[in-house]
Amino acid sequence: MTTLTEAEAPPPLAPTAPEQKPPRKRGRFTPYWLLLPGILWLIVFFALPMIYQASTSVQQGSLEQGYKVTWHFATYWDAFSEYWPQFLRSVFYAAGATVLCLLLGYPLAYLIAFRAGRWRNLIMVLVIAPFFTSFLIRTLAWKTILADNGPVVHVLNSLHVLDVTNWLGWTAGDRVLATPLAVVCGLTYNFLPFMILPLYTSLERIDGRLHEAAGDLYARPWTTFRKVTFPLSMPGVVSGTLLTFIPAAGDYVNSELLGSTDTRMIGNVIQTQFLRILDYPTAAALSFILMAAILAMVTIYIRRSGTEDLV
Amino acid sequence: MRMEQYEPDRLTPVEVAAIRRSLRSGRAAMTRRSLLRASAGGALAVGGLGALSACGIPAATKTQGGVSADDHSAKERVVNFSNWPEYIDVDDKTKRHPTLDAFARRTGIQVKYTEDINDNDEFFGKIQPQLAAGQDTGRDLVVLTDWLAARMIRLGYVQKLDPSNLPHAFANLSDQFRAPDWDPGRAYSYPWQGISTVIAYNKKALDGIEVKSVSDLLDNPKLKGRVGFLTEMRDSIGMTMLDMGKDPAKFTDDDFDAVIARLQKAVDKGQIRRFTGNDYTSDLSKGDFAACIAWAGDIVQLQADSPDVGYVIPDSGYMTSTDNMLIPNRARHKTNAERLIDFFYEPEPAAELAAYINYVSPVAGVKPYLAKIDKSAADNPLILPDKAMQARSHAFRSLTQKEETAYQQKFSKLTGA
Numbered sequence: 001m002t003t004l005t006e007a008e009a010p011p012p013l014a015p016t017a018p019e020q021k022p023p024r025k026r027g028r029f030t031p032y033w034l035l036l037p038g039i040l041w042l043i044v045f046f047a048l049p050m051i052y053q054a055s056t057s058v059q060q061g062s063l064e065q066g067y068k069v070t071w072h073f074a075t076y077w078d079a080f081s082e083y084w085p086q087f088l089r090s091v092f093y094a095a096g097a098t099v100l101c102l103l104l105g106y107p108l109a110y111l112i113a114f115r116a117g118r119w120r121n122l123i124m125v126l127v128i129a130p131f132f133t134s135f136l137i138r139t140l141a142w143k144t145i146l147a148d149n150g151p152v153v154h155v156l157n158s159l160h161v162l163d164v165t166n167w168l169g170w171t172a173g174d175r176v177l178a179t180p181l182a183v184v185c186g187l188t189y190n191f192l193p194f195m196i197l198p199l200y201t202s203l204e205r206i207d208g209r210l211h212e213a214a215g216d217l218y219a220r221p222w223t224t225f226r227k228v229t230f231p232l233s234m235p236g237v238v239s240g241t242l243l244t245f246i247p248a249a250g251d252y253v254n255s256e257l258l259g260s261t262d263t264r265m266i267g268n269v270i271q272t273q274f275l276r277i278l279d280y281p282t283a284a285a286l287s288f289i290l291m292a293a294i295l296a297m298v299t300i301y302i303r304r305s306g307t308e309d310l311v
Numbered sequence: 312m313r314m315e316q317y318e319p320d321r322l323t324p325v326e327v328a329a330i331r332r333s334l335r336s337g338r339a340a341m342t343r344r345s346l347l348r349a350s351a352g353g354a355l356a357v358g359g360l361g362a363l364s365a366c367g368i369p370a371a372t373k374t375q376g377g378v379s380a381d382d383h384s385a386k387e388r389v390v391n392f393s394n395w396p397e398y399i400d401v402d403d404k405t406k407r408h409p410t411l412d413a414f415a416r417r418t419g420i421q422v423k424y425t426e427d428i429n430d431n432d433e434f435f436g437k438i439q440p441q442l443a444a445g446q447d448t449g450r451d452l453v454v455l456t457d458w459l460a461a462r463m464i465r466l467g468y469v470q471k472l473d474p475s476n477l478p479h480a481f482a483n484l485s486d487q488f489r490a491p492d493w494d495p496g497r498a499y500s501y502p503w504q505g506i507s508t509v510i511a512y513n514k515k516a517l518d519g520i521e522v523k524s525v526s527d528l529l530d531n532p533k534l535k536g537r538v539g540f541l542t543e544m545r546d547s548i549g550m551t552m553l554d555m556g557k558d559p560a561k562f563t564d565d566d567f568d569a570v571i572a573r574l575q576k577a578v579d580k581g582q583i584r585r586f587t588g589n590d591y592t593s594d595l596s597k598g599d600f601a602a603c604i605a606w607a608g609d610i611v612q613l614q615a616d617s618p619d620v621g622y623v624i625p626d627s628g629y630m631t632s633t634d635n636m637l638i639p640n641r642a643r644h645k646t647n648a649e650r651l652i653d654f655f656y657e658p659e660p661a662a663e664l665a666a667y668i669n670y671v672s673p674v675a676g677v678k679p680y681l682a683k684i685d686k687s688a689a690d691n692p693l694i695l696p697d698k699a700m701q702a703r704s705h706a707f708r709s710l711t712q713k714e715e716t717a718y719q720q721k722f723s724k725l726t727g728a
Binding site: 086259 | 430432433435436439465466516535536537578581583584585586590593594597598599712716719720723725726727728
C-alpha cells in the first residue's frame with residue numbers, strides 16, 4: 001500500500017525554473033515503470049491464479065464433460081461441513097507448532113542477539129543450515145530419529161513420558177511416529193528458522209543502553225525483560241508467529257510422512273481432492289476457506305497484539 | 312540408484328529412490344509454496360466476478376483413436392521418452408542407458424530420456440491441460456500405470472498404435488498381460504514392466520508372529536499399529552478383496568463397500584499405522600512396519616540391503632498391474648516411439664532391463680537371456696513369475712469415470728482425507 005501512495009504522490013515541486021520541465025515530465029512516470037515488473041509479477045502469479053481458483057470453486061462438471069461456471073456456491077458449505085475436523089486439526093497443530101517454535105526460538109534468538117559474541121555468525125549459519133537440504137529429506141530424517149526401535153522412543157518409554165502423552169491423546173502405544181505429537185514436532189522443526197530469524201532481527205536492534213538504563217533504575221533482569229526487551233521485540237514475535245503459523249496450517253508433508261490416518265490436515269485433503277479425486281471445485285473451495293480462515297485469524301491476532309510494525 | 316548421494320540419516324539408495332518416486336516427492340517443496348501462495352493474500356481477487364464466468368475447463372476430446380499430428384519421424388530421428396525415475400538400466404560408469412544406446416546404434420534414432428513422472432496423479436495434472444486443449448505435450452512416449460492408461464484411453468488422449476511397427480511386441484507380449492479389459496487387444500498400450508503386489512514383512516520386527524494373509528494384517532492384535540497399506544487404491548482394496556473371497560476383476564458397489572468397511576474397522580482400532588506411497592520401504596526396513604502391502608520390485612531391491620525383509624504371497628492370490636507405454640495425442644514422432652516399444656520386446660534388451668530394475672518383465676521368452684546375465688534373477692518368481700504364480704495373479708477391473716470418483720472418494724475417506 002505504501003508504495004502505491006508514494007507512487008501517486010506528485011513529485012516534489014521544484015522551487016522555480018520552468019526550464020526544468022522536461023526532466024520532471026520524464027520523472028513522473030519513472031516510479032510506475034519501476035513498479036511494472038512487480039505489478040506484472042503480482043498479476044501473473046497472484047491475481048490470475050486467484051481468479052482462476054475462485055472461478056473453479058463455483059464450477060460444476062466432470063473431467064469428461066468439462067467444467068462450467070454454474071455459481072454453485074453450495075460447494076463451499078458442502079466442503080466445509082465435510083472437512084471441518086481437518087480444518088480444526090490444522091489450526092490446532094499449527095498453533096501448537098507455533099507456540100513450541102516461540103518457546104524454543106525466543107531463548108535462542110536472545111542468545112544469538114545478546115550473548116553469542118563471536119559465535120553469533122556460526123550459530124546463525126547453524127540455524128539456517130537445514131535449509132540446504134530438501135524439506136522432504138529433513139522431514140524423513142525424523143522418521144529415523146523417532147523410529148519405534150530408536151533410542152529416543154526407548155528413553156521416552158523408560159521415563160514413562162509416553163504414558164503421559166498417551167493419556168493426553170498425543171501419542172498411541174509405545175510409539176511417537178504416526179501420532180499427532182510427531183506431526184507437531186515435525187512442523188515445529190521445519191518452521192523453527194522462520195521464527196528465529198525475525199525474532200533475532202528484532203532483538204538485535206534493541207539498543208543495549210536501554211538495558212543499562214533499566215538496570216540503573218533498579219529493574220531486576222526479569223523485570224527488564226518483561227518491561228523493556230519483550231515489548232520491543234514484539235514486531236519480531238508477531239512476524240515470527242505469522243511466518244510459522246500460516247505455512248504450518250497449510251502444510252501437508254509432515255502429516256503425510258509423520259502422521260497417520262487420524263492426523264490428516266486440510267492440506268492433505270486439498271491435495272487428495274485436487275490430484276486423486278479430481279474434484280477441482282471442492283479443492284478450490286477448500287483452499288479459499290483456508291485462506292479466509294487464516295486471514296481472519298491473522299487479522300484478529302495483529303489487532304490484538306497491538307503492533308503495527310512487522311519486524 | 313546411483314544418484315546424488317546426500318544421505319543424512321543412512322537412507323539406503325533404494326529408499327531414496329522410493330522417496331523420489333513417491334507421490335509427494337519432488338513436488339513437495341513446490342506445491343507447498345503454491346499452497347502458500349494461494350493462502351497468502353485476501354479474497355480480493357473475487358472483485359472481477361465477470362472474469363470468473365469466462366474461465367472453465369473444456370471437456371475432454373471425445374475422438375476415439377486420438378489425434379495424430381504430422382509424423383516427423385522420418386526427418387527428426389529422435390523420440391522423447393518420459394519415464395519414472397530409477398526405471399531403466401544405467402551404466403554405473405558412464406551414467407548412460409545401454410539399452411537406449413543400443414537402440415540408437417541400430418536405428419539411428421536418439422532417445423531423449425526424461426525421468427519426469429513421479430506420480431500418476433501428479434503427472435496427469437501436469438499434462439491434462441495440454442491434452443484437453445489439443446496441444447502437443449512434447450512427449451512421444453509416456454509410461455503410466457493401468458488405471459491412468461485406461462483413463463487416458465477413455466478420454467481420447469492417446470493415439471492408436473500401428474501394429475505393423477510392432478512385430479516383436481505382438482509376438483512376445485506375455486499372456487498374463489495380453490487382454491486387460493481397458494485395452495483388450497493392446498491397441499493403445501504396451502506394458503513397460505509388470506508390478507506384483509504382495510505382502511512384505513520384516514522378520515526382526517515380526518519376532519515370530521506368523522503373517523500369511525491380509526486377514527493376519529488386519530486382525531492380529533500383536534501387529535496393532537505396525538501394519539502398512541498403500542495409498543494406491545487398487546492395490547490395497549484389491550488385496551483385501553481377494554482375502555474376502557471376492558474377485559477384483561468383477562465386483563459390485565456393495566463388494567467395494569464391504570472391503571472399505573473391513574479396512575475402516577482396522578483403521579478405527581489402530582491396526583493400520585499408515586497408508587503410504589513408495590515411502591513404505593523405509594518404514595519396512597527400519598521395522599516400524601512389521602508387515603505391509605508392498606510392490607514386489609521394491610522388495611527384490613530392498614532384500615539386497617536388508618536381509619530381514621521377506622515377502623509372502625497369500626493363498627487368496629495377489630494383485631498385478633502394469634506400467635504401460637502410451638503415445639499421447641499430437642506426438643511428433645509416433646513411428647519412432649513405436650519402434651522403441653518394439654525394441655524393448657526383443658528378448659535381449661528386455662533381459663538387460665529386467666536384470667537391472669527387478670520388476671516383472673512383460674516379455675515372454677526372456678528367461679534364457681536373463682539367465683545369461685543374472686541366474687538368480689531368472690529364477691526369482693517376483694521377476695519372472697512361473698505358471699503357478701501367474702495363475703494366482705489378479706487384476707483390478709477398469710472403472711467408469713463415475714465409479715472412479717465415487718470409489719476414490721470413499722477410499723480417501725478411509726485414509727483420513
